[in-house]
Amino acid sequence: MSVDQQEFRGVMGHFATGVTVITTHDGSGALFGLTANAVSSVSLEPPLVLCCIDKGAESYAAIARSRVFTVNILGHQQEVLSRKFAKSGGDKFAGVGYRQGKTGAPILNDVLAHLECEVRYDFDTGDHTIFVGEPIDMSMDQETDPLLYFRGGYRNLRA
Ligand SMILES: Cc1cc2nc3c(=O)[nH]c(=O)nc-3n(C[C@H](O)[C@H](O)[C@H](O)COP(=O)(O)O)c2cc1C
DSSP: OOOOHHHHHHHHTTSOEEOEEEEEEOSSSOEEEEEEOOEEEEEETTEEEEEEEETTSHHHHHHHHHOEEEEEEOBTTOHHHHHHHTSOSSOTTTTOOEEEOTTSOEEETTOSEEEEEEEEEEEEETTEEEEEEEEEEEEEOSSSOBOEEETTEEEOTTO
16 A cells, blocks of 8 residues: 655655756757756765656656766755756756756856766666766865755755
8 A cells, every 4th residue: 555645745855955956968969957856875986876857857868868967966045046947848048057067968057066977877766767877077165055955845054
């Protein structure tokens, strides 16, 4: 017997997380990105990081094709960016500052940290796929506070 889906969302919403935008491309120049908090460190040797991507998301097919993704960890001032990338459709990168890294996936301006990853493993799990990537380049800014997500709402360290 399975638990109620809404209650499951609510319970998991009690696990406070940071907020990322996972960016990628489809191998033919088109850029994709989605807001994601199902992101975790997996292994140190070798360094591996995972993200869980809804198979219905437009970004899913792009990651599956290009086999690259960049984890952009958002700062506390980037809630608007998070909301923008949490909707499907349109040109999400219009008006957004970014550069393309070694993998070709966008690195968004002013993020707290980023990891450019090449997919090493993928696991088909329910309605999501777990992509496990090995970072090939990364950066961090040790001054800025993070954007947080808790009980279905955006938070920061001081509120
Ligand atoms: C805080 C937050 C966290 C989210 N985390 C995930 C996630 O980990 N994986 C996922 O597939 N979608 C997640 N979503 C939903 C996607 O951002 C949303 O479905 C998006 O519209 C997908 O964009 P796309 O279809 O352009 O790829 C999250 C949304 C929010 C607001």
